[in-house]
Amino acid sequence: MQQPMEAQDPIRSLHQQHLQQKKRLRHVVFGTQLVILVAFFALWEIAGRLKWIDVLLFSYPSKVFNQIGNDMMDGSIWPHLGATVGETIVGFLLGTLLGTLLAAFIWWWDFAAKVLDPYMVVFNSMPKVALGPLFIVGFGPGFMAIVATTLSITVIITTLTVYQSFRDVDPNYVKVIRVFGGRKRDIFYKVILRASYPAILSTLKVNVGLAWVGVIVGEFLVSKVGLGYLIIYGFQVFNFTLVMSTLVLIAVVATVMYQLVAYLERRLR
DSSP, X not given: OHHHHHHHHHHHHHHXXXXXXXXXHHHHHHHHXXXXXXXXXXXXHHHHHTTSSOHHHHOOHHHHXXXXXXXXXXXXXXXXXXXXXXXXXXXXXXXXXXXXXXXXXXXHOHHHHHHHHHHHHHHHHSOHHHHHHHHHHHHOTTHHHHHHHHHHHHHHHHHHHHHHHHHTSOHHHHHHHHHTTOOHHHHIIIIIHHHTHHHHHHHHXXXXXXXXXXXXXXXXXXXXXXXXXXXXXXHHTTOHHXXXXXXXXXXXXXXXXXXXXHHHHHHHO
């Protein structure tokens, strides 16, 4: 029994070294990202203070963060932030779910895949802003129109991505199920869905960005509350510090949401 244990020690040592190297690499990557971010804000601040850039248009970080702090203290930002985050979460979840279900449907029914393929490609290429007026008329100028705009972006991308992952599954796995008498349902649940699990999880991260794009575009068109509305309002009153502070908030919240989805992906894998 002693021989196998001695043989395992070098393997365990190499594994520990590999984990330590990965940890050091993560720290180096994070440190580099932090340095780039700090350097960007520092350069932006210097450029604004020394008038290298038009402060009226681009503002500078100290004014932007002061704007965010004041809006948080007086409570004016919270209804806008809450509305946008709520719409984004709904659009993100519904888009991922409906897109995955539609991909499963067209995989299951080959005839539907052949019929719908050109329509999905054409719909995906259409500018979603152009569809906004239709959503406003159909759902009214409010929450439903914004969610519909978000779904018009997330559902098709999810469907195309997941369906392609279904098609890329090794056909030999399918043949094995058929040899043992498995039906199409067995093929889907035991081979297709399981093999496509990483692709579906990766689609979650893509949909975070797409959901934010859809919500902001929808708020540009119809909303009277939300971060997209604040951007439009800032442009209308020439308050570009408000515009930049809203963009910073969007970047921060979107990053937090992305990291949560990435953490969920790692846990599920």
